Amino acid sequence: MAQVVVFALRASLDAHRAALSDAIHGAIMKALDYPPEKRFQRFIGLDPADFVHPEDRGGSGPSRTSSSAAEATQRAASRWRVGN
Numbered sequence: 001m002a003q004v005v006v007f008a009l010r011a012s013l014d015a016h017r018a019a020l021s022d023a024i025h026g027a028i029m030k031a032l033d034y035p036p037e038k039r040f041q042r043f044i045g046l047d048p049a050d051f052v053h054p055e056d057r058g059g060s061g062p063s064r065t066s067s068s069a070a071e072a073t074q075r076a077a078s079r080w081r082v083g084n
Contacts, residue, residue, distance in 0.1 A: 002028050003040040010045030
């Protein structure tokens with residue numbers, strides 16, 4: 001059983017959970033020849049205060065990456081749709 005745990009900003013996960021889940025599971029099915037019903041994932045949403053990083057890294061939270069994260073998620077999801 002492949003179990004994937006994703007840690008990310010809560011707002012990003014709330015906005016992209018379904019697309020991420022589909023992309024992750026599609027990749028697992030393709031790479032490991034898993035059946036569609038074997039989807040085991042955990043999404044751990046964190047607040048911006050939970051991230052400690054140097055000032056030149058990480059930005060200030062969801063607003064920093066929301067559009068680029070959404071675009072990357074959509075690209076990944078389109079490549080790994082179930083049934084492809």
